Amino acid sequence: MTLFKGLTWDHPRGYNALAAAADDVRKATGSALIDWRKQPLEGFESHPIKDLADAHDLLVLDHPHLGEAAAYDRLLPLEEVFSSDEIEQWKKQSIGPAMESYIWQGHAYALPLDVATQVSVRRPDLCPNRPDSWADVLALAETGKVGLSLGGPHALLSFYSLCLSLGAEPGQDSLIDQSTGLEALGILQSLYAHLDKSLVLLNPIQLLETMSREDRLGYIPLIYGYVTYSTPGQRPFQLAFGEAPHAGQGRRGSVLGGTGIALTKRCAPNDKLLDHLRWLMREPTQSTFIPRHDGQPSALAAWADPEVNAAAGRFYLDTLETASTAWVRPRFDGYIAFQNAASGIVRQTLAGEFDHGAALDQIEIRWKHARSIARGPLA
Numbered sequence: 001m002t003l004f005k006g007l008t009w010d011h012p013r014g015y016n017a018l019a020a021a022a023d024d025v026r027k028a029t030g031s032a033l034i035d036w037r038k039q040p041l042e043g044f045e046s047h048p049i050k051d052l053a054d055a056h057d058l059l060v061l062d063h064p065h066l067g068e069a070a071a072y073d074r075l076l077p078l079e080e081v082f083s084s085d086e087i088e089q090w091k092k093q094s095i096g097p098a099m100e101s102y103i104w105q106g107h108a109y110a111l112p113l114d115v116a117t118q119v120s121v122r123r124p125d126l127c128p129n130r131p132d133s134w135a136d137v138l139a140l141a142e143t144g145k146v147g148l149s150l151g152g153p154h155a156l157l158s159f160y161s162l163c164l165s166l167g168a169e170p171g172q173d174s175l176i177d178q179s180t181g182l183e184a185l186g187i188l189q190s191l192y193a194h195l196d197k198s199l200v201l202l203n204p205i206q207l208l209e210t211m212s213r214e215d216r217l218g219y220i221p222l223i224y225g226y227v228t229y230s231t232p233g234q235r236p237f238q239l240a241f242g243e244a245p246h247a248g249q250g251r252r253g254s255v256l257g258g259t260g261i262a263l264t265k266r267c268a269p270n271d272k273l274l275d276h277l278r279w280l281m282r283e284p285t286q287s288t289f290i291p292r293h294d295g296q297p298s299a300l301a302a303w304a305d306p307e308v309n310a311a312a313g314r315f316y317l318d319t320l321e322t323a324s325t326a327w328v329r330p331r332f333d334g335y336i337a338f339q340n341a342a343s344g345i346v347r348q349t350l351a352g353e354f355d356h357g358a359a360l361d362q363i364e365i366r367w368k369h370a371r372s373i374a375r376g377p378l379a
Helices: 012-029 049-055 063-071 084-093 134-141 154-165 178-192 204-213 271-281 283-287 306-311 317-324 335-350 356-373
Strands: 004-009 034-039 058-061 111-114 118-122 219-224 240-242 259-263
Touching: 004 012, 004 049, 004 259, 012 034, 012 111, 012 271, 049 058, 049 063, 058 063, 063 335, 111 271, 118 154, 118 317, 134 178, 134 219, 154 178, 154 219, 154 335, 178 335, 178 356, 204 219, 240 317, 271 283, 335 356
Parallel strands: 004 034, 004 058
Antiparallel strands: 058 259, 111 259, 118 219, 118 240
């Protein structure tokens, strides 16, 4: 049997289900099908996607990388190996825009195995009631028990989410209108004034670890959800995830995350590999095997399943609205570099290095520059 090389991210959510499924194939057939390797999530940001694709047959990636991968012609369009009916079925069965996020310029490039989006989380003993609006969040922040992840791309992603909640969608020729941008930065600034500055650069996993083990945080309004923290018995303190707060003018602002499985151009998929991927995407697999092995399924049927939710502390049902309306980030070649630079500007602004208007100007300059040098389409 051909052995395919796969690369995923180094976290139980990104690795365990894939490794367990591959191991089941080995036990059933006597031969290995996929050798799944892993690297830190940050590694996908620091290593060019073309280099990763050249060294692997399967890549677990997130949707903002698609433009770069397509510009280098490194991914195999799924319609070359799967039928249009199959792709349409996966689109219909996945929650919100999960499958759509991997469709770029008319080609589907990845299967949405895993879904995450920014949601809220609280320690019920420290925060008995979930704030429903940003006004409620700012009032609670005065207790000093509210946190927010501002490290890496997360400062910009939180800014995006606030813009969405205020009724404006980022993107197009101008990233965001001045009025919405100023209001979003104003809310972040008011929140930042009450944050424990020793925690703000932690990534979501580090913040969730802190919240589940120490008494320093009671609530976080925007953080990528990890179901293992709401699963009973996994941590000293079980966390409760919920919908993202609203600002009264738009949807519950949230930026889609999660990952998909892509086939690279170096891969020559055979029927056994394709059938294995089909099995991973089946709704029964999504509702049983994936969550039992620490994964976060993409199928809406799994998110609504009572047994899945009972085992996960209602993680899925309590964040369903936010996940269903999450925003798909830009995917043009060069977007990731813009995202990193703009997130740094948001951090500097909250720390007092830029006034809000100047910050928006700097972000807009970088946005227009990124789009002007992009290879290939912008939308």
